[in-house]
Amino acid sequence: MDKKQKFLGEYIRKNPNSYAALWEIVNDYTLKDYHPAYLKNLNLFSVKFKQNKLYKGVETRLKAEQSTSIGQKIPDIYFDKQNKLTSENFKKYKLTFIDYWSTTCAPCIKSMPEIVKLYNEYKDQNVNFITVTDEQNPNRIETAKNILKKNNATWVNFFDTNKDFQKKVNATSYPLHFIIDENGKIIARISNNIDEVRTIIKEYLQ
Template sequence: MKAIYALFIFCLFSQLQAQTIKNFNLKDTQNTTHSYEGLKGAKLTVIDFWATWCKPCVKAIPELNIIYDQFKDKGVSFIGINCDGPRSVAKVGPMSKSLQIKYPVVLDMDATVKTQLNLSAFPTLILIDQKGKIVWIHEGFVSGDEKEIIAQIEKYCNEK
C-alpha cells in the first residue's frame, strides 16, 4: 500500500513539474493589477503561495526575504501569492508590512492560480524557468529548508 501511495505522490509531482505556468493577472493590496509576465524573472521566478493564518508561511517569509536579497540582481524574481479568502484578506497588507516582505505580493482570493496548479499545502514554493516550466516544488517550511531553496535556485540559475 505504501508503494502505491509513494508512486501516486511521485506521479503527482512529476505531472506538476512538467506543467508550464499560464500568465495570470492578480491584484495587490493597493488594488493594482499585476501579471505574471510583468513580474517574472529573466532567468528564474520563485513563487511563494502563502496565507496569513499559516505559521510555517510566516516562518518562511523572513528567510525568503534574505534569499530574495541574495538573488534579486541575478535575474531571479520573487512573487508572493497570498491565498487568504475574502474574510481575511484585510490582514494581508498589515502582515506584509510587519514581515517586511521585499518582493511583490498579489492576492489569489478565489484560488484561481492555486487551483490551476493543483496546489493544496501552505506554504508551497515553486521555481519557474524562463520558458515558464515549473522546475521545482517545495511544500511546507521548517528551519533548514532555506538551504535547499538556495541550492535549487543556484542549480536552475546556472543551467544554460
C-alpha cells in the same frame, strides 16, 4: 515510494474495485505530495469503479497537479480584473520564485524572514520574487499586508481572490514554493523547504 506504488499497482490489478487501495493513494498524496505513479495506478481500477464520485474527485485533483509538476509550463493565472500572472511575467528574468501562503499558516509566517534573506541574496542576479496570498476576506487581506510589511517583503504580492491559482496548480497546502524559468517552465515545486529552494536557485544560476 516507488516500491510502494509498484506494490499498490499489483494489488489494484487483483482488486480493481478496492476502496482501500484508492484511500491508500489519497493518503500517500496527502502525506508525501505528488508522485507520477498515482495516476498510473488509478488507471488500473475497473471501468465501473471509475464512475464513482470519490474516484473522479481524486483523479481531477491529481491531473491538475500533474499539469503543474516539474517540467510543465505554469498556466496563466487571473487574480482579478487588474492582476494576472502569464508567460510575459517570466520572460524578463532567469528565474522566478513564487511563494504561496496564508495568514492562518504559522510555518508560512515563520519562514518569511528566510524568504526575505533569499530575496536579498538573489534580487540582483535576475531572480524575481512573487508571493501569492490565499486570502479573500478584506480583514485577512489587511492582516497579510501588515505581515508582508513587517517582514520587509517588498516584492510583488497577489491576492488569490478568485482561487484561480489554487485551482490551476492544485495547491492543497501551505507554504508551497515554485521556481519558474524564463520560458514559464516549472523547475521545482517544493513544500515548505527554503533550504531546498536556495540550493536549486544556486545550482541553476551556476
